[in-house]
Amino acid sequence: MKKIRVIARLDIKNEFVIKGIHLEGLRKVGNPNILAKKYYEEGIDEIIFMDAVAAYYDRNSLSEIIERACRDVFIPITVGGGIRTIEDIQKALNSGADKVAINTQAIHRPEFITEASEVFGSQCIVSSIVAKQIAENSWEAYIDNGREPTGIDVLEWAKKVESLGAGEIMLTSIDKEGTKKGFDLALNQAVSSIVSIPIIASGGMKCSRDAIVLLENSQIDAVAMASTLHYKLETIEAIKHQLSENNIKVRV
Amino acid sequence: MKIVVVDYDMGNVRSILNAFEHIGITPILSRDKDEILKADGVVLPGVGAFAHGMKNLHMYGLVEVLQAYAKRDKPLLGICLGMQMLLEESEEFGVTQGLGIVEGKVVKLPSEDNESEKLPHVSWNEIVSNSVWDHTILQGVSERVDMYFVHSYMAIPKENDTILSTTQYAKSQFCSSLKKGNIYGCQFHPEKSGEIGLKILKNFVTIVKETKDV
Numbered sequence: 001m002k003k004i005r006v007i008a009r010l011d012i013k014n015e016f017v018i019k020g021i022h023l024e025g026l027r028k029v030g031n032p033n034i035l036a037k038k039y040y041e042e043g044i045d046e047i048i049f050m051d052a053v054a055a056y057y058d059r060n061s062l063s064e065i066i067e068r069a070c071r072d073v074f075i076p077i078t079v080g081g082g083i084r085t086i087e088d089i090q091k092a093l094n095s096g097a098d099k100v101a102i103n104t105q106a107i108h109r110p111e112f113i114t115e116a117s118e119v120f121g122s123q124c125i126v127s128s129i130v131a132k133q134i135a136e137n138s139w140e141a142y143i144d145n146g147r148e149p150t151g152i153d154v155l156e157w158a159k160k161v162e163s164l165g166a167g168e169i170m171l172t173s174i175d176k177e178g179t180k181k182g183f184d185l186a187l188n189q190a191v192s193s194i195v196s197i198p199i200i201a202s203g204g205m206k207c208s209r210d211a212i213v214l215l216e217n218s219q220i221d222a223v224a225m226a227s228t229l230h231y232k233l234e235t236i237e238a239i240k241h242q243l244s245e246n247n248i249k250v251r252v
Numbered sequence: 253m254k255i256v257v258v259d260y261d262m263g264n265v266r267s268i269l270n271a272f273e274h275i276g277i278t279p280i281l282s283r284d285k286d287e288i289l290k291a292d293g294v295v296l297p298g299v300g301a302f303a304h305g306m307k308n309l310h311m312y313g314l315v316e317v318l319q320a321y322a323k324r325d326k327p328l329l330g331i332c333l334g335m336q337m338l339l340e341e342s343e344e345f346g347v348t349q350g351l352g353i354v355e356g357k358v359v360k361l362p363s364e365d366n367e368s369e370k371l372p373h374v375s376w377n378e379i380v381s382n383s384v385w386d387h388t389i390l391q392g393v394s395e396r397v398d399m400y401f402v403h404s405y406m407a408i409p410k411e412n413d414t415i416l417s418t419t420q421y422a423k424s425q426f427c428s429s430l431k432k433g434n435i436y437g438c439q440f441h442p443e444k445s446g447e448i449g450l451k452i453l454k455n456f457v458t459i460v461k462e463t464k465d466v
Contacts, residue, residue: 045376076441098299121300121301
């Protein structure tokens with residue numbers, strides 16, 4: 001069985017790691033470079049940096065932070081927020097990132113996923129899907145970091161991005177994000193049962209128990225967490241230990 | 253000591269340079285033929301498609317240069333696609349000729365109709381020894397340690413004893429690192445595999461030093 005990846009998600013605004021609830025009401029929680037290095041040393045498997053306001057303000061400003069992080073952190077790094085062009089991706093990779101997460105631009109121009117995966121390989125292209133529940137077993141995709149509804153059905157969109165060439169999906173639940181009430185199980189089950197590319201579940205994790213419930217009941221490949229780590233609710237070591245105790249394979 | 257990282261526009265060289273700098277080595281990023289031929293150690297990185305990688309090596313006139321360098325059995329480390337291109341050919345997007353430095357070919361990882369085993373293989377995964385690791389890039393690395401993999405194709409070296417380690421994915425065991433003399437390849441990314449990955453790069457540097465001193 002494949003190892004489940006334990007991922008730290010750092011949402012960034014104006015050079016600070018921030019955390020909100022439902023992607024709103026953002027509060028500063030620390031310095032991205034210090035936190036990235038700390039989580040790396042504590043054994044995180046991967047780090048995702050998301051520019052929380054890039055898509056909204058039409059800019060892309062993470063490269064300095066990424067460049068600095070990549071000098072201290074020797075695990076895979078994904079960068080998202082404001083990625084609009086092939087040049088944006090090239091810039092992120094040149095800074096030391098391994099993958100880029102794309103949401104808004106893919107909704108505006110789905111063929112961007114295909115173009116990007118043809119140039120950089122699908123392993124490099126993470127489709128970031130931000131979902132808000134609208135009915136039982138039905139979710140709508142949002143863009144601009146969860147601000148704008150699109151009218152697009154998340155399940156249809158997930159299948160579409162897979163066929164367009166995305167290598168992974170990062171699935172964020174707006175409803176659960178920042179709430180520390182656990183992952184949106186139905187959402188993660190629904191998406192992971194219809195696509196065969198790896199899925200990173202994001203939004204809602206408080207502690208290892210939430211990850212265990214999710215992983216035991218879905219085909220999810222990776223769990224992203226923010227509050228758990230930023231607010232020191234549980235250590236990375238303890239999370240991995242708990243996963244192992246529950247027969248979920250992780251890197252130790 | 254001069255270590256050259258081959259610059260042929262294929263993927264993330266920044267992290268490889270960073271990783272070497274972190275262990276106290278400043279490599280030269282270059283596609284200059286003389287620089288490569290005069291190097292004490294060469295790293296061939298690469299992320300992306302085999303055919304695209306070979307096309308770029310041809311475009312920069314580096315195929316013969318790398319072959320000539322390898323012929324003298326000087327230390328060479330191919331990483332990911334860089335390892336795959338050491339072999340003779342790949343079936344990715346039709347058959348493409350590789351560098352032919354190591355006998356064998358590259359084929360697609362067998363994918364199973366099992367939801368937990370998807371392609372590309374993007375995961376931390378264990379490396380298991382297939383031959384002696386002492387005095388290789390894997391010296392002092394613990395058996396079954398996790399390394400970071402991102403790939404859909406696997407190398408099949410013709411000679412089993414060139415395989416340093418194997419890794420299990422789906423139902424297949426593939427070659428996750430190889431050695432032929434001072435020519436090394438790893439399918440995983442040492443520059444993205446935490447402290448153990450850095451150790452592997454340090455081992456490569458040690459091999460470069462020892463080879464240079466001889």
